[in-house]
Amino acid sequence: DYVKQEVVISDTSSSKKATLTWAKELLPAHAHFIGGNPIVHPGGVGYEHASAGLFRNRLYCLTPSPSANEEAVQLMVGILAMIGAEPFFLDAAEHDGLTAALEDLPTLLSVALLQTVSEQHSWRELRKLAGNNFEQVSSGAVGDPDSLKDSFLQNNQTLVRWLDAYMLHLRELRNLIMAGEESSEQLAQAVDKAIVTRLNWLADYQKGRFTDPELVSPEVERTGFINQMIGLGAFRKRKADTPKNKKS
Structure with a gap:
């Protein structure tokens, strides 16, 4: 098998629904895939804009797939702690x-x-x-x-x-x-x-700290991920909302 048992795989793309779909299709069942998206703004593109503190106090979105167990999620959380990033759990559709x-x-x-x-x-x-x-x-x-x-x-x-x-x-x-x-x-x-x-x-x-913990989005689809993450104690409640329809 080209993927070791219990391996944890992640990515850094900005599209999580498509990535999780590809992971389900291409990765073996024993792989633990956790989608990731670091929210960083280095001020430019290229290695010259890299820095040791690039992720410090920055949100790092995590969207675990159904195949990812608690140990895999905690491993990713530990890696983020090492680089100073704050894990931010979202459902793929919400993200x-x-x-x-x-x-x-x-x-x-x-x-x-x-x-x-x-x-x-x-x-x-x-x-x-x-x-x-x-x-x-x-x-x-x-x-x-x-x-x-x-x-x-x-x-x-x-x-x-x-x-x-x-x-x-x-x-x-x-x-x-x-x-x-x-x-x-x-x-x-x-x-x-x-x-x-x-x-x-x-x-x-x-x-690196937001005074309002609530995120607002228009009619974001919810899936069973919420129930999955509540068991880990890592999910933060957020509400979905639709932009107000005002008459001009």
Whole structure:
């Protein structure tokens, strides 16, 4: 057999449902597969951005497969402790539902932004004026197109719900801008709320501790993983929610 008995196997991909499916199909029954996804932002791509403290005080998502026993899970938890990371247990469907908002959605926003400006007759002049803001917001449109496409389609229903929620907010902002001075206070409040939200998130991220332990996602599918992890005492309760449907 090409895999030793009781071996523990993990990965670091951002798509957990697909990875667990492949593990079930390709790995022998005696292998303990535990999906992993480290939440780190090294500030760049490549070995030159590596550091000994890359994982320190960072969440490391774990999505054990049904074949992974308690000993295998505890082994992974011990490895994370050695590198200073904090284990964060999620169901594979829940993980992918959350990351759809944080990885796939920003990538699509970058694609839409580039389509919007590059298809204008003024793009020849626009591109000369593009600066830091444009570079940051468009930075999601990088990588292999086929891989990005596959990521969008693997979690398409949840991603569409996030897109709907985002477009709802865009419509609200559009209406406030269209109304002019009479809605200036509401517009300022919306911008201020976004700025404060980002500053609070950034402060929590830099500390490695989040003041709000609850994660919110739109209609995330739940499976039997919750019951499995309660027995290990390692699962943290979270609630799933749907972005509010507001009328513009």
